[in-house]
Amino acid sequence: MKHEYRQPIRKLGFKHQFCVFHTKQKINRDINDYLKQNKLTHEDIESVKSFKHEIFNIMDAPDLETAKTKRDQLIKEQKTLPEPIFKILWKFIVPYFKNLTYYIKNTNISRTSNKIENIFQKVFPKHIKRLMKTKTGLINRFKLKLEFWNIKNKNQNHQLNF
Structure with missing residues (x-):
């Protein structure tokens, strides 16, 4: 909020x-x-x-x-x-x-932010959180998460793109 x-x-x-x-x-x-x-x-x-x-x-x-x-x-x-x-x-x-x-x-929208908060983690230092408040910072963080997910799931053929 x-x-x-x-x-x-x-x-x-x-x-x-x-x-x-x-x-x-x-x-x-x-x-x-x-x-x-x-x-x-x-x-x-x-x-x-x-x-x-x-x-x-x-x-x-x-x-x-x-x-x-x-x-x-x-x-x-x-x-x-x-x-x-x-x-x-x-x-x-x-x-x-x-x-x-x-x-x-829309049932695809969650009523709480628990999942989102866990994805972006609550314990970032303030300087990282400030970056997340910008469009570029948010997209970069999202791309990093996708990249790590793709590396982790490479053998299972579950590649995601943004």
Whole structure:
């Protein structure tokens, strides 16, 4: 979900699915920060948690129509939404709805980034990660991965090209 990765992904022409796991983590973090900074009644806290689950239901919807219906229902109730939910809805859910639901429409798109993160490894030094945030760096890394894969699978005739 980092802004730095969005531009190279868009330039390469890929549909950018936000990782559902990391999105939920971000929403939880934003809500918990809000709850720590503001003294709310028990009822208000329960209301925030209830609406948080409604947002999670959008991302976990079985089909796109259900997700759209749930989103539209929250938009209709916007005047009754607690402040953190209102902000999440209008600054994140509505503008990035497609990025949150690509996996529902296309089953070839993973709902999490676990596989991708494991391919590109999470433990690169920062100077390597910075290179990966550019189109050229991303393509070069991908070509290297393919080359190593081809070398490893040379005897099995599973050559891949890019």
